Amino acid sequence: MTTCTFPCLLCSKIYDTKKKLQSHERTKHKNNKSIPHYHILDKPSEEILSFYRDAIIIRLKSSLGFNRHSIGKKHIVIDAFPESVFLSLFENENSFKYIPSQQKYQCILESAVGGEILKSILKYDQVIFRENKNTSTKGCILLEDNDGQYKLIFIWRQKEWKENDRLFLTGILSINFITNSGGFINDEENQILPSVQESSSNGNHILHIINKYNVSSILSQSNNNNVQIYNKPRYRYILPYSQFKNISLNNK
Secondary structure, rough: OOOOEEEEEOOEEEEEOOHHHHHHHHHHHHOOOOOHHHHHOOOOOHHHHHHHHHHHHHHHHHHHOOOOHOEEEEEEOOOOOHHHHHHHHHOOOOOOOEEEHHEEEEEEEEEEHHHHHHHHHOOOOOOOOEEOOOEEEEEOOOOOEEEOOOEEEEEEEEEEEOOOOOOEEEEEEEEEEEEEEEEEEEEEEEEEOOEEEEEOOOOEOOOOOOOHHHHHHHOOOOOOEOOOOEEEEEEEOOOOOOOOOOOOOOOO
């Protein structure tokens, strides 16, 4: 009778159960970025990367809505997603890790900083929100609010199918995140914008933008300055704000 063994692909350890191997990976290789088979993966062309960037953008944007029913945890799956594409997009991020025993990659983007990283990865600045200009409403991926910060979790894993003595392999990309939505109204607030002045010392131009809270003090000191009043549009939510403080995303 043949005894099954489960070697760690990252070191020389060998275990008699997969459960023990996975426990070893969690403790000894928790944030592993080493990929033993990296050398056999072909680097995708920019055309292929663009295709799959678009696929992610379309799925993310289509999950965003403009009403209360659109708010909450989301889980989307993109089938037949190449391993090499996931690596090209996410391998340089700090939160990227590879779990060999599960044939799984993970990358977590968090807070407003994570949103900026996602924009850079997908090369599209409007990926985290969707607007309906007819109704002045917006749906968005929630990454940060007054209650805290939230995560956008990307997971790639290999899926197998065995049939008729054949092994079929494909890659699955799953994305977990939280959405929010709201309506906006255009509010007016007066701002003070002094004209550009030329410095007598070095000839450099100085532009002062005055905050609305110190307008009176500036006016009292600006009798000799040309001061212009302008209106700056301000937006605020008019739908009831949804609380997400107790919502958390579980890795799958």
